[in-house]
Amino acid sequence: MRPTLMAISASALLFATGYAYAGGGAPVPEKTQGVPSSGRPSAVLDKKECDALWTKAKGNAAPYILNFEMVDKNGNGQISKREFKTGCNKGWVQKQAALPANSGGGQTPRNPVE
Numbered sequence: 001m002r003p004t005l006m007a008i009s010a011s012a013l014l015f016a017t018g019y020a021y022a023g024g025g026a027p028v029p030e031k032t033q034g035v036p037s038s039g040r041p042s043a044v045l046d047k048k049e050c051d052a053l054w055t056k057a058k059g060n061a062a063p064y065i066l067n068f069e070m071v072d073k074n075g076n077g078q079i080s081k082r083e084f085k086t087g088c089n090k091g092w093v094q095k096q097a098a099l100p101a102n103s104g105g106g107q108t109p110r111n112p113v114e
Contacts, residue, residue, distance in 0.1 A: 042066060042094050049095065050088035054081060063097035 045053070053064055061079040065071050071087035072079055079087075087093045 042091050044091045045088040045093055045095065047088075050085055050093065053088070053093065053095070054084050057084075057097075061093075064093050064095075066092050066094055 054061065057064055061084050062068060065079065065084075065087060068079075069075075070090075071083050071092050073083055073086070084093065
């Protein structure tokens, strides 16, 4: 009976030690850490914001789009006004244009806003 009690005690000690070392993990931030990462939906833009961005883009909507393939529904490589508005409604369009890929900026605007 003693070896069984020792085995149970040792197992309990190992379990408790492992649990103590594991801890609770990293704390959750109180607010977002800037703009969403590449390809993930952001805040949904209202009609006025969407129309203003479409006008500002002047046919070059790609820098405002977080995931081009998700917005370009017909796959022709061009974003129509209808596709852009659908993208706005689904959070695939951001308020600020991303920097060009060759600038080292990727999807991060020069001065991101929250």
